[in-house]
Amino acid sequence: DGGITQSPKYLFRKEGQNVTLSCEQNLNHDAMYWYRQDPGQGLRLIYYSQIVNDFQKGDIAEGYSVSREKKESFPLTVTSAQKNPTAFYLCASSPGHWTEAFFGQGTRLTVV
């Protein structure tokens, strides 16, 4: 089935560790996005990528890094520089400008 797959669904991290969240899509979409969701805050844009080997910072990029080596994949690394990483992370893709974004099922990250 076509769609966006995020893994893992739940992730626990010790303070000071980097962790990488996986996002894969088989929709042949050019654009991919990472959003962070906190209770009562809606979704905030972390990073986005319009094409392979190119990505841009969103509103809250500090403490995060991404790569886009393949069209299908857009992994997000939460680094130790991110002071409050506990949140729900959603990956999305879209086929072009002005179109709706399709979302994965999300990864819930908890710092322990």
Added chain:
Amino acid sequence: AQKVTQAQTEISVVEKEDVTLDCVYETRDTTYYLFWYKQPPSGELVFLIRRNSFDEQNEISGRYSWNFQKSTSSFNFTITASQVVDSAVYFCALSETVNQAGTALIFGKGTTLSVSS
């Protein structure tokens, strides 16, 4: 700056009641798109509708309807005869030009709808 405001944080209704979720937006773009998404307890966002800035016709899809009024910068969503399965968080979103190459969605903070039987 572009912004989406959903003033209603939580709404509770009883089954079969009609309910309207409000969305007000700000943008300097002349061309833009508005969206509504539903987030059930499972967490995945489900796309409901996309509306462009040049089309102010109201749209109806089953029990769902949308009212777009450019004059008041609003894009409200009404559920008629609500059902328990409608319980979810609903997000309104606005397309934003992020660079010369593309767009991204900016979201409101969401409205949590609870429908009781």
